[in-house]
Amino acid sequence: MTLLRSAFFAAAVLLAACRAGEEGNRADASPGEMTVAPILTSEDALDVSSFAKPLEARVTHVALDLGVDFDSKRIAGTATLDIDRRADAKEIVLDDKGLEIESITDGANRPLQWKVGAADPNLGSPLAVALNPDTKRLVIKYKSAPQAGALLWLTPQQTAGKKAPFLFSQGESIENRSWIPTQDSPGVRQTWEATVRVPAGMTAVMSAPRSAEPITQGGESVFSFKMGHSVAPYMIAIAVGDLAFKSLGSRTGVWAEPATLPAAANELADTEKMVDAAEKLYGPYQWGRYDVLVLPPSFPFGGMENPTLTFATPTFIAGDRSLVSLIAHELAHSWSGNLATNATWNDFWLNEGMTTYAERRIVEELYGKKVADEQIALGIDAMNKAVKDNGGPSGADTRLHLDVKGRHPDEGSSDIAYEKGAAFLRTIEANVGRERFDEWLKGWFSRHAFQPVTSKIFLDDIRQHLVKGDKGLESKLMLDRWVYEPGVPPNMVRPPAGTFAEQDQAAAAFAGGSTAPDWTKWTTDERLRFLNRLPRSIPKQRLDALQNAYDLNGIGNMEVRYAWLDLVVGNRYDPGIPSLEQFLTSQGRGKFVKPLIKALAKDGQWGRPIAERIFAQTRNFYHPMVVRDLEELKLAQPASQGAKSTAP
The missing domain is CATH 1.10.390.10 (Neutral Protease Domain 2)
Incomplete structure (x- = not known):
């Protein structure tokens, strides 16, 4: 890049930044009114996880017109991209991961030349589109592949309500390029809108406000959405299924399957208070509404901070609101991450x-x-x-x-x-x-x-x-x-010295042979500290004592259950195997699933047959990004519908 060109782009970035600040609070601004968010030109802003070259040509707005087909497990239609380009730019480079491109035209419906480059196993492929001197818009007709890395298609039996199929996306970090042809880099912020057609009777939600009331005609329902703020592309998210809504406050609410909604709403009762507390600390909430979508149990994360609509795992529903710090985390992303x-x-x-x-x-x-x-x-x-x-x-x-x-x-x-x-x-x-x-x-x-x-x-x-x-x-x-620099610097500030003193003493005493302490008055965090501070190697009779004291094999709090199952796997504790199998086949949260299955797989004689049997049952239930990590273990299909469990 020449010095003159660098100066030009630096000035453009400064101007765009100033305009973005002027427009920032306008949640109702239309895409045509919004100013392009700045592109950083410094070396540390070079995104090695994207093929895009945004200093030459960049996407500023995405308009999706898509149909959702559960039979073929595809999303198909058009993506119309508004672009900002250098006058001499000959092409724009997008990110692509398995998309099936049918055609690309400009805003006047004139065909444009395009080419999909060589595939990188991690990043997908560059999609280079040749630009005419006056090209400012691309219209891409395409389909997602049935195995798109962002999308999970669930059968009715794999949902909580078991009445209808379900689709949801998970775009972070670089999976949205598997269903949206755009520049999939967090540094290339884009406004967006979408029209989505789904089977009649099903509900679509996205990480943007509805821009029109849904319309049902024939065998399909049509939903429209519009995000006027520029966002990182990974924040475009979709879910389609049997969904219902309950208000939690003047600007908060929860979406969930009807079977899950009452428990979810009860657990999320403090959401409006959380928004008020966050604003007090960090300034105005700038996204309009803050709703939570509680997904089927296959969701791979605790939560995903999609703007206006956090996607959340049902594993945070403990019945006592002891795990709602998860929601505080996702809400906080409305400032740090989304803003x-x-x-x-x-x-x-x-x-x-x-x-x-x-x-x-x-x-x-x-x-x-x-x-x-x-x-x-x-x-x-x-x-x-x-x-x-x-x-x-x-x-x-x-x-x-x-x-x-x-x-x-x-x-x-x-x-x-x-x-x-x-x-x-x-x-x-x-x-x-x-x-x-x-x-x-x-x-x-x-x-x-x-x-x-x-x-x-x-x-x-x-x-x-x-x-x-x-x-x-x-x-x-x-x-x-x-x-x-690596490691943790010596000036780190720690919590007060007495934090968890009772639980640490109890863990040491139990390790020395004492009876299991009475934890009825302990919080979830205190129970977790006790279990996590126990020795990793524990004799069977001491694990029996824990199970008899707390019924850990049947406990409903998923965080506590996971801490227990870590001990079960680490100590080959056969009485815990039925609980382990139920846990791993009933939810797909990567934080829980991946460490347990990986630990099983490392134990060739005892654990690997269990891991193989479980993975054979769940690979179509877990999200593709969880499957991707577990496939590295090369878990074979069990020889005869699985090795038998060693549980009695």
């Missing part, structure tokens, strides 16, 4: 670390400091385990700023981004004071609303608006060490 978004997956921590910090602050505001301190302590435990699992204190993937070049960006994702990132922000807060830190954080979201951000932008902003040249504070904070 100011990592420009590339190297800086995933800017989404997740800031959100985890904010989640704990919302929890503290609603449920008290003790609860927040306990969740922080559990987070530090998770961070320490992630450091160990990622090569120890010198492991490259224990850095906040990652290098995902040459691999799928999900490979770099771990609790480091979440918990080391949150610990970093708590450490800054402790050094400057909460009031001063909150003022900076509100300013961060205001200054970078609807924009991509990088670690460098974050550090520059901290230095300009918080450190302000104070060399002593700069030295104390160890900013660059936290972001760019």
